[in-house]
Amino acid sequence: MSIKGKNILLCVTGGIAAYKACDLTSKLTKAGADVHVIMTSSAKAFVSPVTFQALSRNPVHDDVFTEKVPHQIAHIDLADKADLVLVAPATANVIGKLANGLADEMVLATVLATQAPVWIAPAMNVNMYQHPAVKRNMTILNDMGMAIIESGEGNLACGWTGKGRLAEPEEMVARITSYFGTENSGLQGKNVLITAGSTREALDPVRFFSNRSTGRMGYALAQAAREAGADVTLISGPTSLAAPEDVDIVRVTTALEMYDAVLNRFDTADVVIKSAAVADYRPDEVSEHKIKKHDDDMVVRMVRNPDIAAALGQKKTNQFLVGFAAETQDIETAARQKMANKQLDMVVANNVAADDAGFATDTNRVIIFTQDGQKRAMELMSKTDVAAQIIGDISKLFTGDGSSS
Ligand SMILES: Cc1cc2nc3c(=O)[nH]c(=O)nc-3n(C[C@H](O)[C@H](O)[C@H](O)COP(=O)(O)O)c2cc1C
Incomplete structure (x- = not known):
């Protein structure tokens, strides 16, 4: 996977998160993209065009009437050459104007003129983000075919806490x-x-x-696989996460339901990635009514749930099987044993005892083991980045004759 040589048009608008667009420019340029920046007049109140020029090594545009090359109409030229247009951060103002087809800024005229995919990354105060007018305008942009890169939640620069943070540059x-x-x-x-x-x-x-599994790793994998062109079915345990776009979602609650949902779809699958934390045991008996408390202790007898990964390993024909190993000690031995015992092709192992990796964190530090004896240890990175790396590795194994073998 590579963005080397791709022409990315970054439209920066006047929000406090404009400073993060500098980091984004730097990261995209370092990754080999040819980044061109257009700024609104308000954006220049937050960051100087010189910063973007230095980071992108390209001239920065901000005025539709200032033509730097006499024989070119800059906003049309930029619109035509772009492989992808990214508006980041996108203000409520620009989102509203785009939803209505207005073009009184170079950013707007260029977005209307382009035939490239347009991605919008909103950033604003939580109450602005939730305002019906802004929500409606985002829906209009989405319906027009522009992708909305959802804002994150957290402490906002305006002092409020909630949704409205620009998606992190590494995630973008x-x-x-x-x-x-x-x-x-x-x-x-x-x-x-x-x-x-x-x-x-x-x-x-x-x-x-x-x-404690939240599902974030699996949802990020589903999104990355979809973006890599796969037809994705996500079998999800209970979670508050929204389903990624264009992914078939099957919601289950128990390990037995997950077992049935996976096994029923196994024959038609090319790749199975088992990132769910499935309960090994379930109570032997489920009381029909709420159990009342007593003075004495209570003993619950647990029975074994079926091992989904092992069942898939036995049933597999040409499917590529990926398992996750959440360990707290001796990770490599445990991961290799799991790969051998369950006939997996790849094991992604992580140390769930670490504070910054594993369950209920936004980041993960994993080691990827493959059947050919290879091992790839990765730095601490966001789960979105980890997902892109794992999907990239699986994708490489499928490139060529189209089979995993
Ligand atoms: C300090 C400050 C921070 C701002 N942050 C945001 C923001 O994060 N998101 C937003 O939609 N508007 C924000 N605004 C308001 C916009 O700058 C204002 O609506 C402006 O007209 C947007 O212009 P543009 O959309 O043409 O770039 C902020 C204004 C100020 C003064």
Whole structure:
């Protein structure tokens, strides 16, 4: 996967997050993209055009009437040459104007003129983000075929906490990288089955056994596989995450339901990535009514759930099987044993005891083991980036004659 030589038109508008667009420019340029920047007048109140010029090594544009090359109309030329247009950060103002087809800024005229894909990365105060007018305008842009790169949640520069942070530059670079990888992706048109999240094993109508998996890693993998051109089915345990676009989602609750959902779809799958944290045991008996408390202790007998990965390993014909190993010690031995015992082709191992990796974090530090004895240890990175790397590795194995062998 590579964005080398791709012409990326970055439209920077007047929000406090304009400073993050500098980092984005730097990262894209370092990755080999040819980045061209257009700024609105307001954006220049936040960051100087000179900064973008230095980081992109290209002239920065801000005025539709200032033509730097006499025989070219700059906004049409930039619109025509772009492989991808990214508006980041996108203000409420620019989103509203674009939804209405206005063009009184060079950024707007260029976005209207381009035939390249347009991605919009909004950033604003949480209340602005949730305003019905802004939400409606984003829906209009989405319906027109522009992709909205959802804002993140957290502390906002305005002092409020909530949704409205610009997506992190590394996340945007990972998405762009995997988008451009599509053309050469070995996963184009392949059926990829991904499991995500935890399962819940009921004890009574109100209580269950579960674990700390949030599903973020599996959802990021589903998105990366989709962006690599695969037909993706995501089998998800309970989670609050929104389903990635263009992905078939199958929602399950228990390990037994997940087992059925995966096994029923296994025959038509080309790749199966098992990132869900499936409960190994479930209570032997599920009480019909809420269990009342007593003075004495309570013992719950747990029975073994079926091992989905092992069942797939036995049933496999030509499917490429990827498992996750969440370990707290002796990671390499455990990962290699798991690969051998369950006939997996790849194991992604992580140390879930670390604070910055594993369950309920936005970041992960993994080691990828493959059946040919290779091992690739990766730096700490966002789960989106980890997903892009894993999908990139799987994709490479499928490139060529189209099979994994
Ligand atoms: C300090 C400051 C921070 C701002 N941050 C944002 C922001 O994050 N998002 C936004 O939509 N507007 C923000 N605004 C308001 C925009 O700058 C204003 O709506 C402006 O007209 C946008 O112009 P543009 O869309 O042409 O770039 C901010 C204004 C100020 C003064």
